[in-house]
Amino acid sequence: MKLESVDISQTASASAIVFEALKRAIIKGELKDGEPLRQDEIARLFNTSRIPVREAISRLQEQGLVKSQRYKGAVVAGIAPEEVSEIFDFRALLEGHVIEQAVPRMSKETLSAARSYCEEFVASSDPMEWGDLNRKFHSALYQASGLSYHNGVVNAALDRVDRYLRAQLTLTDGMERANIEHMGILEACEKQDAKMACDRTRQHILGAKNTLINHLKSK
């Protein structure tokens, strides 16, 4: 008799665990810009040696999320306002293109999933959750494009600015405006109007960029 081959939970390597945890902490903004990442301290936190920690830091550096100097260690990478601005422009270009490709490939399930993220988004009162749901909403739509490389790059760009985006959502009318614009994008998708979805996505991103830049300048 032959048994079905079961994937016994391939427990991830320590370095992968540390990497994911640090990445999440940086993206969410729990680790502040410029905050040093002490290998020893992190190793103790995860009950490992410094080796997996160093591999994790190497990978984070490659993603641009931390900056290291030889013998001085790694710190959470800050980001200049001009770079924030450039990354939002980049996102506008790319995400517009991706959603345009995605629209003709969206299933009913995709659209209803996006809609429910949208509803959770307005229902939620936890600012930390807004960022996640915002991202899930967009990501659900983008996935339909089938463009895995494009989506990978989109996610990498988002990782770099996610914490600022979250901050932007908490500004006065950030949530409200985001929700209106999400509905507009969703509507375009449901109408199968790819060009409109593209334009609205770009406006959504460029609008967020402007309020964010103004906010950064004002202090």
Add this chain to the structure above:
Amino acid sequence: MKLESVDISQTASASAIVFEALKRAIIKGELKDGEPLRQDEIARLFNTSRIPVREAISRLQEQGLVKSQRYKGAVVAGIAPEEVSEIFDFRALLEGHVIEQAVPRMSKETLSAARSYCEEFVASSDPMEWGDLNRKFHSALYQASGLSYHNGVVNAALDRVDRYLRAQLTLTDGMERANIEHMGILEACEKQDAKMACDRTRQHILGAKNTLINHLKSK
């Protein structure tokens, strides 16, 4: 008396050296798709221990240039024809945008530098050099945009397909066509016609994609 603080040749870390060397070897195609990267072997080659090698491999993995499996090691990441196709589409979108932004910011020096790369390109008979000069030509023009994040992403995408691009250049009329199209792009830049530079760049990339895909399918 106070001496000027001199930056004594900050010799790079071993892991950085190994990383750069492996990256170059993969990009140039010296390491073939699927070829395993043995930590021990590489460590001996560079007279180091396996630790820096592992950090280098971690970083390469993050860039998508190698794929690792726990306890099985890392291999040079192959790439499916569909992914090649997607990356060329991605490049067309992005590089078109970048050169469009770059055109109004191009100095005389930029243009003459690009022109000389172009001339070296036609003069060279070494297929390996073609790839380098091709890349230097485009890069020189893109740099003028000042869009460092965009350019970083462009380079990462190029790194993934560089070896296939080189192969494409060596095809029958690859060189000849590339040169004609380069001249066309350069002409558009010199005429300060940003839209034309954008369109020609996109056609250049999509044309290369088509010949490459046909070539991949034919065998």
Add this chain to the structure above:
DNA sequence: ATATTGCAAATTGGATCCAATATATAATAT
């Protein structure tokens, strides 16, 4: 002959140790 089992070698992941460098602190000179 083919498939299965049981080692032995090879290879990777991680821990511990040492060397190189940076940072903080105390001692000294002006």
Add this chain to the structure above:
DNA sequence: ATATTATATATTGGATCCAATTTGCAATAT
């Protein structure tokens, strides 16, 4: 008191060692 030097501590980079896992190969059974 301030600035400079010397010293101690902390931290990172890398080497070596051990454990976990895979892979290759021989022995065995059918």
